[in-house]
Amino acid sequence: xxxxxxxxxxxxxxxxxxxxxxxxxxxxxxxxxxxxxxxxxxxxxxxxxxxxxxxxxxxxxxxxxxxxxxxxxxxxxxxxxxxxxxxxxxxxxxxxxxxxxxxxxxxxxxxxxxxxxxxxxxxxxxxxxxxxxxxxxxxxxxxxxxxxxxxxxxxxxxxxxxxxxxxxxxxxxxxxxxxxxxxxxxxxxxxxxxxxxxxxxxxxxxxxxxxxxxxxxxxxxxxxxxxxxxxxxxxxxxxxxxxxxxxxxxxxxxxxxxxxxxxxxxxx
Amino acid sequence: xxxxxxxxxxxxxxxxxxxxxxxxxxxxxxxxxxxxxxxxxxxxxxxxxxxxxxxxxxxxxxxxxxxxxxxxxxxxxxxxxxxxxxxxxxxxxxxxxxxxxxxxxxxxxxxxxxxxxxxxxxxxxxxxxxxxxxxxxxxxxxxxxxxxxxxxxxxxxxxxxxxxxxxxxxxxxxxxxxxxxxxxxxxxxxxxxxxxxxxxxxxxxxxxxxxxxxxxxxxxxxxxxxxxxxxxxxxxxxxxxxxxxxxxxxxxxxxxxxxxxxxxxxxxxx
Numbered sequence: 001x002x003x004x005x006x007x008x009x010x011x012x013x014x015x016x017x018x019x020x021x022x023x024x025x026x027x028x029x030x031x032x033x034x035x036x037x038x039x040x041x042x043x044x045x046x047x048x049x050x051x052x053x054x055x056x057x058x059x060x061x062x063x064x065x066x067x068x069x070x071x072x073x074x075x076x077x078x079x080x081x082x083x084x085x086x087x088x089x090x091x092x093x094x095x096x097x098x099x100x101x102x103x104x105x106x107x108x109x110x111x112x113x114x115x116x117x118x119x120x121x122x123x124x125x126x127x128x129x130x131x132x133x134x135x136x137x138x139x140x141x142x143x144x145x146x147x148x149x150x151x152x153x154x155x156x157x158x159x160x161x162x163x164x165x166x167x168x169x170x171x172x173x174x175x176x177x178x179x180x181x182x183x184x185x186x187x188x189x190x191x192x193x194x195x196x197x198x199x200x201x202x203x204x205x206x207x208x209x210x211x212x213x214x215x216x217x218x219x220x221x222x223x224x225x226x227x228x229x230x231x232x233x234x235x236x237x238x239x240x241x242x243x244x245x246x247x248x249x250x251x252x253x254x255x256x257x258x259x260x261x262x263x264x265x266x267x268x
Numbered sequence: 269x270x271x272x273x274x275x276x277x278x279x280x281x282x283x284x285x286x287x288x289x290x291x292x293x294x295x296x297x298x299x300x301x302x303x304x305x306x307x308x309x310x311x312x313x314x315x316x317x318x319x320x321x322x323x324x325x326x327x328x329x330x331x332x333x334x335x336x337x338x339x340x341x342x343x344x345x346x347x348x349x350x351x352x353x354x355x356x357x358x359x360x361x362x363x364x365x366x367x368x369x370x371x372x373x374x375x376x377x378x379x380x381x382x383x384x385x386x387x388x389x390x391x392x393x394x395x396x397x398x399x400x401x402x403x404x405x406x407x408x409x410x411x412x413x414x415x416x417x418x419x420x421x422x423x424x425x426x427x428x429x430x431x432x433x434x435x436x437x438x439x440x441x442x443x444x445x446x447x448x449x450x451x452x453x454x455x456x457x458x459x460x461x462x463x464x465x466x467x468x469x470x471x472x473x474x475x476x477x478x479x480x481x482x483x484x485x486x487x488x489x490x491x492x493x494x495x496x497x498x499x500x501x502x503x504x505x506x507x508x509x510x511x512x513x514x515x516x517x518x519x520x521x522x523x524x525x526x527x528x529x530x531x532x533x534x535x536x537x538x
Contacts, residue, residue: 021528033352036345040409041486046402054400082300089297125515129391129479130508133496138321139314143304190280217389221482221493224304234395246392253387 060239068241073229073248080225081252083143083218084211087150092204095155099162100188106166116163124156128214132223146223150211161203165196201267205260212256216249321501328509329502336510339481339488344514346408346477346487351470353409354416355462361417362424363450369428369436382425385418390476394485405486412473412480419472423465424458431457463529467522474518478511 014022100106102116131149139145174191182190219227226249233241330336364370365378394411401407431454439453481489488507495503 018528025525025528029352032348036348039341040345040349040405041342042406043402043404046404047406050401053402057396057399079304082304086297086300086304089293122512125475125512126508127475127479129482130492130511133493134321137496137501138318139310140317144306144310144314147304147306213387213389217391220391230392230395246388249392250387254383 057239060237061243063240064243064247065238065240066244068244069248072233072241073226073245076219076226076229077248077252079143080215080219080227081212083146083150083223083225084208084215087147087215088154088204088208088211090147090151091154091158091207092200094151095157095159095162098155099159100166102159102163103166105169105171106188106192116159120156120159120163122156123152123154123159126153128153129217129221132218132221136222141222141224143224146215146218146225149218149223150215153214154207154211157207158200158203161199162196165199166192169195202264205263209256209260213253216253324499324501325505327502328506330506332503335491336488336507339491339507340478340510340514342405343477343481343487343489344474346405346412346480347470347473350409350412350416350477351466351473353413354469354473355420355466357413358417358420358424361421363428363454365421365425366428367425368431368433369454378421379425382418382421385414386422387418388414390415391480391483394480395483398484403484403486408477408480408485408487411485412476415476416469416473420465420469424462427458427461427465428454460529464526467525471515471518471522475515478514 098116098119101112102120104113107113128149131152132145135145135148169192174187177187177191215225217227219225219229220231226245230242230245233245361378361382365375365382367375390411393414394407397407397410401410435457436449436453439449444452477487479489481487481491482493484490488511492504492507495507
C-alpha cells in the first residue's frame with residue numbers, strides 16, 4: 001500500500017509558487033536583455049573600426065613615457081594616496097556619531113535612528129564622482145573637493161557597520177560598566193569600543209583599498225590627484241603618457257591591495 | 269594586601285602602542301592637510317558657495333524630462349547588457365580560475381586576467397574603450413563588462429573553490445563527461461550564490477552606468493556632466509534625484525530576486 005502511494009507521488013524540488021516566482025525572474029531577465037538589445041544605439045561603423053582603433057591605441061601607447069613619471073606623475077600619485085587616506089579618516093570620524101545615532105541601544109529613539117539610516121543610505125547611493133562634482137562646484141577644483149567626495153561616499157559604508165556592530169555588541173560588559181556607575185563616555189570607550197574595534201579597523205582598511213581606486217578617477221571631474229594628470233594627457237592625445245599614468249595607477253592599486261591583505265592577516 | 273603596587277589597581281592599563289598610533293595618526297592628518305592646502309578660510313568660502321549652490325539646485329527642474337528619461341533608459345540598458353555579458357564571460361573564467369578543479373597552469377592566467385579587470389575603475393576602462401570603439405553606449409557596455417568580469421569572476425572562483433567535492437566525485441564515478449560533471453556536480457551547488465552575485469553586480473553596474481557618460485561612454489552621465497559645466501544646477505538636481513530613485517528601485521528589485529533564489533541556500537547552510 002505504502003509503496004503504491006510513493007510511486008504515485010511526483011517529487012518536486014520547489015512548490016508551484018516558488019517555481020512561478022523563479023520563472024517570472026527568468027522571464028523578466030530575458031525581456032530586459034531583449035528590450036535593451038533592441039533599443040541600444042550602436043553605430044556599426046564604429047564597431048567595425050574597433051580592432052583597427054585598438055591596435056592604433058596600443059601603438060600610440062608604446063613606448064610608455066617613463067621619463068614623464070618624475071615630473072608629471074609622481075606628485076599626483078602621492079596626492080591621490082593622501083586624498084584616499086584623509087578621505088577615509090574623515091569618513092571614519094564622521095561615521096561614528098551617525099553610526100551611534102543609528103544604533104537603537106545607544107539612541108533609543110526610532111525617529112533619530114531613521115534619520116541616521118537615511119543619511120547613511122543617501123551617502124552610499126550617490127556615486128563618488130557625483131560627490132566630487134558637487135564639491136568641485138562648492139570648493140572649486142582641487143584635492144579638497146576630492147577628499148570630501150571620498151569622505152562623504154565612505155560615511156555610509158563605515159557608519160552602517162558602526163551602527164550594526166554597536167547594536168550587536170555583547171551587553172555583559174556594558175551592564176557591568178553601568179553597574180559600577182561609569183559615565184556614558186566611559187561606557188562607549190571601555191564597553192563598546194573594544195568590541196567593535198576589530199570589525200571597525202577591518203572595514204576601514206577595506207574601504208581605504210576601494211578609495212585608492214576611486215580617488216584615481218576623481219581628477220577627471222576636477223577632484224585632484226592622478227586623474228588630473230590622466231585628463232591632461234588625454235586631452236593632449238599624449239597616449240604614451242596616458243599609458244604611464246595607467247601603469248602607475250595599476251601599480252598603486254595592486255600595492256594597496258597587498259598591504260591591506262597583509263595587515264588583515266596579521267592584525268585581525 | 270598593602271603590598272599591591274598602585275599601578276596594578278588601574279583597571280585599564282595605558283596601551284602605549286595604541287597611544288603612539290593615535291598620535292602618529294594626528295601628525296599625519298596635520299601633515300596631509302598642509303600638503304593638500306586645506307585651510308579654514310578656504311573651507312568658510314566654500315560654505316558660502318555651498319549655500320548659494322544649494323539655493324540654485326532647488327526647486328529641481330524637470331522641464332527637460334525627455335533628455336532625462338532618454339539618458340536613464342540608456343543607462344539602464346547599458347547596465348542590463350553589461351551584467352548579462354559579464355556574467356556570461358565570468359562563468360567560464362571563474363571556472364578556469366578555481367584551484368580545486370583546474371591545474372595551476374590554467375588558474376594562474378585566469379586569475380591574472382581577473383585581477384587585471386578588477387584593478388581599474390570602470391570609468392578609466394571606459395576611457396580606453398571610448399578611444400577604441402568611439403563615443404556611445406557600446407563603450408559603456410564594454411567597460412562595465414570588464415568591471416563585471418573582474419568582480420564576478422573572482423566571486424565565482426571563490427564560490428566554486430568552497431564546494432563539496434563529494435558530489436563532484438559521485439557524478440564523475442558514473443562516467444560523466446567533463447561538461448556533465450560541471451552541470452550536475454558543480455553548478456547546482458553554487459547556483460544560489462551565483463544569483464546573489466549577479467544581482468549585486470547588476471546593482472553595481474546600474475550605479476556605474478550613470479557615471480561612464482562623463483567620459484562619453486553613453487548613459488545619463490554625459491548630460492549630467494554637461495549640466496554641471498553649464499551651471500544648470502536645477503537640472504542637475506532633477507537628474508540626481510532621478511538617478512537616486514532608479515538605484516533605489518534597483519536595490520529593492522535585487523533584494524526581492526535574492527529572496528526568491530536564496531530560500532533554499534539558507535536551509536543548506538544550517
